[in-house]
Amino acid sequence: MVLITGGAGFIGSHVAEAFLAARHAVAVVDNLCTGRRENVPADARFHAVDIRSQELAEVFAREKPECVCHLAAQMNVSHSIQDPLHDADVNILGSINVLENCVRHKVRKVVFASSAGAVYGEPESLPVSEEHPSRAACHYGVSKYAVENYLGLYARLYGLNYTTLRFANVYGPRQNPSGEAGVCAILMGMMLSGKRPTLYGRGDPVREYVYVTDVAQAVLRALDKGDNETFNIGSGRGTTVREVFDAIRDLLGFAHEPILEPLRPGEVKRIYTSPEKAARLLGWRAETGFAEGIVKTLEFVKCAEL
Ligand SMILES: NC(=O)c1ccc[n+]([C@@H]2O[C@H](COP(=O)([O-])OP(=O)(O)OC[C@H]3O[C@@H](n4cnc5c(N)ncnc54)[C@H](O)[C@@H]3O)[C@@H](O)[C@H]2O)c1
Incomplete structure (x- = not known):
């Protein structure tokens, strides 16, 4: 039995599907603050x-x-910069509550979703390896890194096994096109409704994109591998936001230029990571190329818009 917190969300629902396909029993815990009940697969038990x-x-x-x-x-x-207490409440205190329950109920292993884009901050060199120091540029990065530290503590104190996966920018079906995160879904949603999207950092920021079903496979691998280790989960490839805009514009035949704005506080200029450790110890690599991934994502966003 695998319990997935956040299993009604974008990535969590794909993780639930991957575990069910691998014949695990799945239960989901989610308060539906951004997740949706209909994202939870029918074969998973749901706890609101x-x-x-x-x-x-x-x-x-x-x-x-x-x-x-x-x-x-x-x-x-x-939001983490505007309301750091709420960010810490959910991400740090909520995670401690999860870990305390794991110890009390003798859970064998925890797989934690951390963030490559937020934990490292502005990198000293590229691609970023897992040894790069954490110099987060926003509260969200600090709260994720704090939980990574708590995982190390719970492993030392109680022998609770963990694997931390630092996801790159995840994209794919079920990402919210009206959210703040998820540039692919946002750009698609705006262009489909005929609006000129805003490119922060004037389109220059370099990001690393990884397709959501590949991320779900990494979580599945981590169930039995990579104990007490931390991994970057990304494609290893840097792409500018402008390149993402152009790729989607070409697919949609969108005629307008984007609005260019400076980078927002908390965002780094250039980041992509090395996924070599995940290849070596988890046997995982991103399988879905960006061109293929955005076509699949666009199919979903088009249906969601109808
Ligand atoms: N999307 C990305 O690019 C990305 C990148 C790096 C890391 N991550 C991490 O991956 C995880 C999933 O992100 P996502 O993109 O699917 O976001 P999401 O918002 O779709 O999923 C988060 C889920 O957690 C639920 N949730 C939030 N607060 C809760 C609470 N207090 N109690 C119970 N449930 C709660 C939400 O309802 C939602 O279903 C997060 O931990 C996120 O930090 C995401």
Whole structure:
């Protein structure tokens, strides 16, 4: 039995599908603050519970999970700067509540969704390896890194196994086109409704994009591999936001130029990571090329717009 926190969200719902396809029993905990009930696969049991609440203990008692994939989070960079107490409440205190329940209910392993884009800050050199120091540029990066540290502590204190996966920018079906994160879905949503998108950093920022089903496969691999290790989960390739805009514009035949604005606070200028450690120890590599991934994402966004 695998318990997925945040399993009604964009990435978590794909993780739930990957575990079900690999014949694991799956339960989902999600308070639906950004997730959607209809994202949860029919074969997964669903608990509408906040990870910060006392009720989480009842979910653990009922489900008796062998493993926990912890994806529930406040994941909006700007919001973390505007309301750092809320960010820390969900991401740090909520995660401690998850870890305390893992120890109490003798969970074998926790797989944690961290963020490559937020934990490192502006990198000293590219591509970034897992040894690069954490100099987060926003509260969200600090809260993710804090949980990474708590995982190390729980491993030392209680022998709770973990794997931390630092995801690059994840894109694909079910990402919210009206959210703040997820440049691909946002650009698609805007262009489909005939609006000129804004490119922050004037389109120059370099990011690393990884397709959501590839990320779900990395989580699945981490169930039995990479104990007490941290991995970058990305394509290893840097792409400018302008390149993303151009690729989507070409697919849609969008006629307008973007609005160019300076970078928002908390965002780094250039980042992409080395996924070599994940290849070596998890046997994982990103399989879906960007051209293929954006076509699949666009099919979803078009249907969602109807
Ligand atoms: N999307 C990305 O590019 C990206 C990159 C790096 C890391 N991550 C991490 O991956 C995870 C999933 O992100 P996502 O993109 O799917 O975002 P998402 O917002 O779609 O998913 C987060 C889920 O957590 C749930 N949630 C939030 N607060 C909760 C709470 N207090 N109790 C219970 N459930 C709660 C939400 O309802 C949602 O379903 C997050 O931990 C995020 O930080 C995402």
